[in-house]
Amino acid sequence: MPPKITTELLRQLRQAMKNSKYITEPIQAYIVPSGDAHQSEYIAPCDCRREFISGFTGSAGTAIITEKHAAIWTDGRYFLQAAQQMDKNWTLMKMGLKETPSQEDWLLSVLPEGSKVGVDPWIIPADQWKHMSKALTSAGHSLVPVQENLIDPFWTDRSARPSSPLIVLGLNYTGMTWQDKITSLRTKMADRKITWFVITALDEIAWLFNLRGADIEYNPVFFAYAIIGRSSIRLFINGDCMADPAVKEHLQLNSSSKPEFEVQVLPYESILTELQGVCGGLGPKEKVWISDKASFALTEAIPKIHRSLTPSTPICLAKAVKNATEIEGMRRAHIKDAVALCELFAWLDKEVPKGTVTEISSADKAEELRRQQKDFVDLSFPTISAVGPNGAIIHYSPLPETNRTLSLNELYLIDSGAQFKDGTTDVTRTVHFGTPTAYEKECFTYVLKGHIAVSAAVFPNGTKGHLLDSFARSALWESGLDYLHGTGHGVGCFLNVHEGPCGISYKTFADEPLEAGMIVSDEPGFYEDGSFGIRIENVVLVVPAKPKYNYRNRGSLTFEPLTLVPIQVKMMNTDMLTQKERDWVDEYHKQCREVVGAELERQGRHAALQWLIRETQPIA
Secondary structure, eight states, X not given: OOOBOOHHHHHHHHHHTTOTTTOSSOOXXXXXXXXXXXXXXXXXXXXXXXXXXXXXXXXXXXXXXXXXXXXXXXXXXXXXHHHHHBOTTOEEEETTSTTOOOHHHHHHHHSOTTOEEEEOTTTSBHHHHHHHHHHHHHTTOEEEXXXXXXXXXXXXXXXXXXXXXXXXXXXHHHSSOHHHHHHHHHHHXXXXXXXXXXXXXXXXXXXXXXXXXXXXXXXXOOOEEEEEESSOXXXXXXXXXXXXXXXXXHTTSSSOOOGGGOEEEEOGGGHHXXXXXXXXXXXXXXXXXXXXXXXXXXXXXXXXXXXXXESSOHHHHHHXXXXXXXXXXXXXXXXXXXXXXXXXXXXXXXXXXXXXXBHHHHHHHHHHHHHTSTTEEEESSOOEEEEGGGGGSTTOOOOTTTOOBXXXXXXXXXXXXXXXXXXXXXXXXXXXXXXXXXXXXXXXXXXXXXXXXXXXXXXXXXXBGGGGHHHXXXXXXXXXXXXXXOSEEEOOSSSOSSEEEEEXXXXXXXXXXXXXXXXXXXXXXXXXXTXXXXXXXXXXXXXXXXXXXXXXXXXXXXXXXXXXXXXXXXGOOGGGSOHHHHHHHHHHHHHIIIIIHHHHHXXXXXXXXXXXXXXXXXXX
């Protein structure tokens, strides 16, 4: 697909950067982050400003436009994709590589003296504003808030902000009423002597109120803000979403609830004026709690003396540690998901030799099979269905013009997932339908060894995920290989497939320690540009471990796989595996056979059951 031609768009943006209609004085650079006003990773079409101006569609990246230059910073998942999607007006800045300057350093090198750099204060998180502002100020420049987004005036076909109906989640899915969640939050507020708590992250609001929406594709969230006081609740949301009587009943809008649980529903757009009103009435020692990832616009509305900033909010942490009901739901969701994938692979085994299956038709088949499962709502992200060289594009999504046919002589990588009412799934398998080469098997086995090293790891309570990242890379590193993405991310429960504050990555040191009940992915990979991609991904649950000793009584943790889909033995060079690793594969496959086999039997899916039995035989 040819890259988007952006010459005219950049000309219009550069004109807006000097136009007194939008700004008080001209700016010499404009920053276009990839998020929305809630700092979401995946965003609604009306918020895809960076994609509109650059043509690059990846979920992460920041564009900076000056009088003469335009550059985009993105991470290793998107190097190939960004290079293909952007025209000659743009420079790709590959984050994480030694030679790539930071955004601040690059700006200092290209800006004329005493420049002003503009950004929409609603879209830049407060912590990034602080960092960028400090760097620019120290060099004689300044970062300025531009209240009207400069992309919007010439984005003529920009869609309206979605406002889809809400879904109420019962106790059978959540394990805790929203009133109990508010009470628990207020206890944490009291512990820190906090009077008000401002919630801006969409998944935190959905989780807190036991509601789900469909305003952002693949993410069951809705556009809203909330301000929780010690005895008041304000929810900022467009009224259309609230039309369903079940939602009103759930929030007790028409009945007499205890005054401290009375929800005041206000227009979505009124958040700033209401927050300013709250701050206007604060006593000298009163504090307002807000995430340092919230927008600069809202953070700045809270006077510094009253501001309490934290990287992870108490809701973010509470949401990450799943309760027994949520864990049970996640187990059920992963069994249903495995049923659909066993059916898919059984079907592919039969159909691929005919030469009629493409990346798109395979992805469509996976969705069709998932839709047959109880409580299916949507996919959890666009399916990555990639044959041969397309597999080396880490977040590849097949399009008609890139669509390859599955064959007997190329690797096939499929990374896919679903949103069920009882849980969220995300699984990657890499398979070969013919005979893999010795090199493909060798690389696959290094990745498998890394996957097992993380999955079987036993580590002390209080360990952060980034300490486990090198477990996944060790076998690859020994052979001079590596991969340019993190090893794992937190996973929501019928919420966002990428969830903080925990993860397994070399990139982050601000992650929270892993605790029992957290759910993360384990997904090392290896990518040979122009040839193939390999990734093996399971979603795993953090559980207590009982090793021989208990040093200083601190306790230990390990992982239990929730994903139960066979890993293709044909792709393994089993001679490279230790006895312990072989035992892990055999034990994992036994669990797949017993748990998923019983469900396939119950659903009468016999062809998939036969496939499962074949694929889970012990390693010879």
